[in-house]
Amino acid sequence: MYAFKIQGGNRLFGTVEINGAKNAILPIMAGALLTAEPVKLENISYLSDVKVLSQLLSSLGMKIQNETDSLTLRADDIVSTHADYEYVSKMRGSFWVLGPLLGRFHKAEVSLPGGCAIGTRPVDLYLMALREMGAEIKIENGYVCATGPLHGAEIFFPKVSVGATHNTVMAAVLTPGKTVIHNPALEPEVIDLLNMLVKMGADIKGIGTKTLIITGVEKLHGCKHKIIPDRIEAATFAIAGAMTRGRIFMKGARLNLMEAVADVLRVSHVEITQEQEGVLVDATHAKLTATPITTCEYPGFPTDVQSLMTSLLAIAEGDSVVEERIFENRFMHIPELQRMGAHVRNINGNTILITGVPELSGATVMSSDLRGGVGLVLAALVAKGQSIVKRIYHIDRGYYSLESKLSGLGAVIERIHLDD
Numbered sequence: 001m002y003a004f005k006i007q008g009g010n011r012l013f014g015t016v017e018i019n020g021a022k023n024a025i026l027p028i029m030a031g032a033l034l035t036a037e038p039v040k041l042e043n044i045s046y047l048s049d050v051k052v053l054s055q056l057l058s059s060l061g062m063k064i065q066n067e068t069d070s071l072t073l074r075a076d077d078i079v080s081t082h083a084d085y086e087y088v089s090k091m092r093g094s095f096w097v098l099g100p101l102l103g104r105f106h107k108a109e110v111s112l113p114g115g116c117a118i119g120t121r122p123v124d125l126y127l128m129a130l131r132e133m134g135a136e137i138k139i140e141n142g143y144v145c146a147t148g149p150l151h152g153a154e155i156f157f158p159k160v161s162v163g164a165t166h167n168t169v170m171a172a173v174l175t176p177g178k179t180v181i182h183n184p185a186l187e188p189e190v191i192d193l194l195n196m197l198v199k200m201g202a203d204i205k206g207i208g209t210k211t212l213i214i215t216g217v218e219k220l221h222g223c224k225h226k227i228i229p230d231r232i233e234a235a236t237f238a239i240a241g242a243m244t245r246g247r248i249f250m251k252g253a254r255l256n257l258m259e260a261v262a263d264v265l266r267v268s269h270v271e272i273t274q275e276q277e278g279v280l281v282d283a284t285h286a287k288l289t290a291t292p293i294t295t296c297e298y299p300g301f302p303t304d305v306q307s308l309m310t311s312l313l314a315i316a317e318g319d320s321v322v323e324e325r326i327f328e329n330r331f332m333h334i335p336e337l338q339r340m341g342a343h344v345r346n347i348n349g350n351t352i353l354i355t356g357v358p359e360l361s362g363a364t365v366m367s368s369d370l371r372g373g374v375g376l377v378l379a380a381l382v383a384k385g386q387s388i389v390k391r392i393y394h395i396d397r398g399y400y401s402l403e404s405k406l407s408g409l410g411a412v413i414e415r416i417h418l419d420d
């Protein structure tokens with residue numbers, strides 16, 4: 001078991017490189033199942049989630065070649081349409097192979113992912129859309145067993161779901177006829193998948209709007225695609241810069257993908273600007289100030305940044321109400337933050353009140369999920385004394401070498417091995 005040992009108190013200055021977005025890499029890798037030709041993906045970082053999905057895709061017969069920061073995937077000899085529990089249980093995004101397998105091969109047997117630390121995370125919307133498209137679906141021994149062929153359909157999503165949008169689009173692009181998707185997710189990672197599918201020859205109209213019209217084509221071809229920068233990783237460094245009152249240039253980041261986060265930082269007099277090659281965050285004159293936050297679908301405040309921003313609000317002057325509207329169980333990091341001296345009161349299951357304190361104190365704390373764990377790392381960077389953040393395997397799922405990026409900016413952080 002590894003942990004981060006962090007000595008708080010250093011201000012962060014310098015340049016950090018922002019990697020390709022994890023939440024775009026995963027559906028796009030699954031999208032490579034839709035063609036027999038090679039798909040080259042650039043701006044890839046080898047996160048543990050990417051490794052798990054690579055293993056699953058290889059188990060289906062996909063050939064995967066790694067280069068320095070790219071991956072070439074080739075699905076010209078798919079030998080299995082069975083996505084095993086071993087992979088899907090480790091990483092929910094693996095479930096997204098269901099749509100492309102069903103669309104191209106008319107059958108798929110994919111393990112149900114089950115719940116996770118941040119909520120029950122059902123897949124009813126995925127299955128509803130596929131059934132509307134003619135799939136026969138049975139749940140057997142913990143697996144979704146689906147058979148086609150599919151046909152075009154009109155689908156109304158009663159709730160916005162990133163994953164259900166990815167999955168339905170990937171099922172529809174090779175399906176004869178027209179599939180209309182009402183109320184798709186508009187997250188930049190969804191748009192990145194749609195753009196890649198269009199490069200592969202898919203006929204998709206309405207990208208970036210609340211209605212997608214997909215006309216099935218007979219065949220898709222290979223392509224080269226550069227993954228968009230990770231707006232959640234960028235938000236992480238922007239908040240770290242703000243909390244430590246530093247100045248950080250985030251190379252490769254795009255401000256237009258993270259405006260909701262930038263607006264909250266600006267309340268604290270953090271200057272955040274788009275430069276030619278990235279985003280500059282200057283918090284040298286910041287005054288951290290309480291701000292209400294409500295998580296919503298894009299372009300609203302992202303749920304994935306909620307636990308990071310709560311660490312900032314824990315040391316901001318005044319009272320902040322934080323409402324989580326996307327996942328029902330996303331305050332798991334709060335009891336740990338309280339152990340570091342944060343003043344947080346539960347208002348109801350999905351709303352908390354944070355009263356800023358002048359200083360947090362270092363403690364041994366435990367990550368319960370990916371973003372909650374990083375929220376604790378941010379708190380430790382400003383806390384007085386030393387902190388140990390345990391269970392950082394959660395963090396490795398979505399951050400490539402977080403400790404070397406932070407220490408490159410002046411933080412005192414190291415990865416240590418614990419015996420338990």
Ligand code: UD1
Binds near residue numbers: 024
């Ligand atoms: C993706 C992201 C995750 C992000 C989330 C919301 C990846 C790998 N993960 O997760 O980081 O926090 O989007 O932006 O990209 N829901 C249903 N039924 C369904 C599907 C979803 O009720 O069939 C609900 C969920 O429980 C949740 C809400 O819809 O309350 C949004 O979930 P969704 O957008 O699907 O999240 P993910 O795609 O799992």
